[in-house]
Each structure stands twice: as structure tokens, then as C-alpha cells.
Amino acid sequence: MAHYDVVILGAGPGGYLAAERLAAEKLKVALVEKTDLGGTCLNIGCVPTKTFLNSAKLYAHAREGTAFGVETDGARVNWPRVVAWKDEVVTRLRRALELTLKKGEVEIVRGQGKLTGPHSVAVEHGAAEPVLLDADNLIIATGSSPVIPPIPGAKGNPAVLDSTGMLSLKEIPQRLCVIGGGVIGLEFASLFSSFGSKVTIVEMMDEIVPVMDRQMAMMLRNALKQVTFTLGAKVTSVEGQKVAYEMKNGEKGSVEADVVLMSVGRKANTEGWGAQEIGLEIKNRAVATDARQRTNLPGLWAIGDVTGKSQLAHAAYRMAEVAVADILATRGGERSAQEFVPETVPWALFSLPEAAGVGYTEDEAKARGYDVSVIRTPYGVSGRFIAENGFSSPGSVKIIFEKTGQRILGVHMLGAYASEHIWGAALTLERRLPLSALQNMVFPHPTVSEVIREAAWSAH
């Protein structure tokens, strides 16, 4: 049996970053993966969807360039080429990741790993005898999978796809019905509506994207002009290509579509690798961890989507860093001072236009008893934004802060580059800074990020 300092189960963003960092500290590390290195994010999540969305953005620019003095005749989408470019990006990044891991002397073990104890893993690969690994410490990073709810007619229906199925469509659907108005559903809706599909989103709640401030979510809905939103509607069945729903007042309706995307959420992968057998605590259908990513079993940490704390790649990265710091400290007989703080993790929605946020929404801040002030500033105050997007493009930043002391509690943005500059807002939350920190910071000009500074000054 091979012995390692650390064995990691799952090579998504959480697992591979932990492996790189631990190996850089000269620890002997094995990284077990049953499918492709890079996990959901690289292979079937963040990277392929953003590659598609960039093609959609280029197409929009080509069609809308006339107002900016650039005329493109006959712009059209070559879908097989869009898919081929996505595949090329994913394949090259996966190869680069493999090289980085090998160069860092991480041992990659291919196959399905199963914990046989808190310090041992059996890896099955085809018909061969399982490879047995034994380790001082284990990290669980098995990720999450799409939820297919028990809606009559959905399971086994060839028209109903999850996000992975959407990545290898043979053609752009003429009509797409998206069940679920969360981040993943919105990205696909934005993508295919930009490519000309007639898109309808059916959402059970009365607003889309629950993490987003309601006022900003409403603005996002208005900005996605080509998408039809049916809110407060519970899907009752999918018969062939017909999605039937019922509104809160009992009214019934239906949507016909060529493709139905089921995007109602993802569940932590807590089964099939021995969690229950070795007595690992599972809480709210995820592996329970403390702020240092420790589980209830000594020597065993869990990170990323499987913990249920956040379903974002950068949150998995941060959890990996926190767990690595704790493993290193524990080896020296200490406890790490680093903790994972979910409240300051930013999120981004790469629709066209983009949205991003960090911290509380206005409603959440009020519900938590804060005496709240808000400011909202349009992106139109930025010269660069106007130059690149015109006068009628939607864009807005909203800052939620405490009336007394002006500590920033949340920042929510809608508009171009929101995903690129939300990190600055996250820093103010992480450091518990007041609005004056943004007022006194020098921003480069002309940039769209200046709207954050303008918003901060407008509270003055």
C-alpha cells in the first residue's frame, strides 16, 4: 500500500488547488479523479459556458456595431465552430493543468476512490485490482451534480437536458424553456436568446437569482429583453416538449419548447465514496465542516461544493487554501488562524449584460436588523461605459451600508465588466471598511469601475 502525506478525492478546483499548494510545501500528495482533471468548472461548468458566452458577445457586437461606425454584413453564428472552440479551450486548459500538477510532483491516480477508513482509500479503475492508498490526512473534494426533481415526465425525456447536455447540442434550439431562474439557467437563457432562440424561463419564486438584490434582479430581467419570464410558476409536468405549470393563484399555463433545460439546483456528491460507512457527519445533505474545513473525523477535511457552503469555483479555491493552511499547522501541532468566510465571497453572473455581487442584499441587511442606507448609481456616469455601450445600455451599482459608521454591507452590480471589478467591493467587505475607503481610493480613468467610486461619493 502506497503511503502519502495527503490523499485528495476529486480533481476539481478545490482538489487540484489543494494538491498544488500541498505539493509546493514538499508534501507527498495523491490526487484521485474518476473522470477529467479540472472537475465541473473546467470541463462542464465555468469555462465552457464562458467560452460560449464570449461567442454570443462577439455576435451581438457584430450585429450592433453600426451605431459605433462598424458595419458587418451577414454576421451569423456557426454553431459547430462555437462548440469546437469551446472544446479546444477546455482541452488545452486541461492539458495545462495536468502538466502543472505533474511538474509540481502531484501523483494523479485515475479511478473511482472510496474511503475504507479515515486514512485509507481504495481506487477502482476498470477491471484491475483496486489501488490502495494510505494517508496521514485526507481531503474530500467530490463536488456536486445537477438535481433532477421528480416532475412527472421529466426523467428519461429526451427533450429535457441538464447543463452538461446543453454543452453538446447539435444545433441551436429554436425554442428553449429553462426551468429555474438561478445563475446557471440565466446564463444559458442569455446565451441562446443572443443566438436567436426564443427563450422562456419558468421560475417558482417571484424573482430570479436569489443571491441578487431584488431591485437589481428586476433590472436584469428588464435588460434581458428577448427572454420571457414566467415567475411564481411551479412546473407540474413535462409532456414530450410541453412544460406545464401552475401559478400561485391556481392559473395554469404551458410552454412548448424544442429543448427544456432543467436547472433547479445542484446537490453535493456525498454518496458512493464511503462517507456513511466511515461515520462522516452529513448535515443538510452536505459534508459538515467547521470554518477551517475540518470534518467530524480527525485528519479529514472537506472543501468545495460537497460542503454545501457555496457552489462557486473561487469559494472551492478559498476552502482549499484554508484546509491546506490547517493541515500544515496541524502537522506542526497547531491550529491555523485562517477561516473560510462565506459572507465575503463574491458571485458573478456572466449573462449579457453581466451581474455580480457580494454581501447582503438590501432585504437581507434589513432582516438582520441593520439600520441600512442604500445608494444606486447608473453606469452612465462612466465615460468608458457610454463609449462602449451607448446611452441606453442598462447598468447600475447599488451599495448597501450601515447608516451609522457607513460600513459597507453589500455591493450589487449590473452591467459590463461587473464580474471583473466586484473583487474590489469584496475586499471592502472582507476588511469591514466604510464607504470612505472607496471615496479615498484612486481609480484609473476612464474605466467602468469608477462607477463604484462615484456611487460612494454620491452618499456624501
Ligand SMILES: Cc1cc2nc3c(=O)[nH]c(=O)nc-3n(C[C@H](O)[C@H](O)[C@H](O)COP(=O)(O)OP(=O)(O)OC[C@H]3O[C@@H](n4cnc5c(N)ncnc54)[C@H](O)[C@@H]3O)c2cc1C
Ligand atoms: C454550467 C455551470 C456553470 C458554472 N459556472 C461557474 C462560474 O462561472 N463561476 C463559478 O465560480 N462557478 C461556476 N460553476 C460552479 C463550479 O463549477 C463549481 O462550484 C466548482 O466546480 C466546484 O469545485 P469542486 O472542486 O468543489 O468540485 P467539482 O468541480 O465538481 O469537482 C469534483 C470532482 O470530483 C470527482 N469525483 C467525485 N467523486 C469521486 C470519487 N469517488 N473518486 C474520484 N473522483 C471523484 C468528480 O469527477 C469531479 O471531477 C458552474 C457550474 C456549472 C454546472
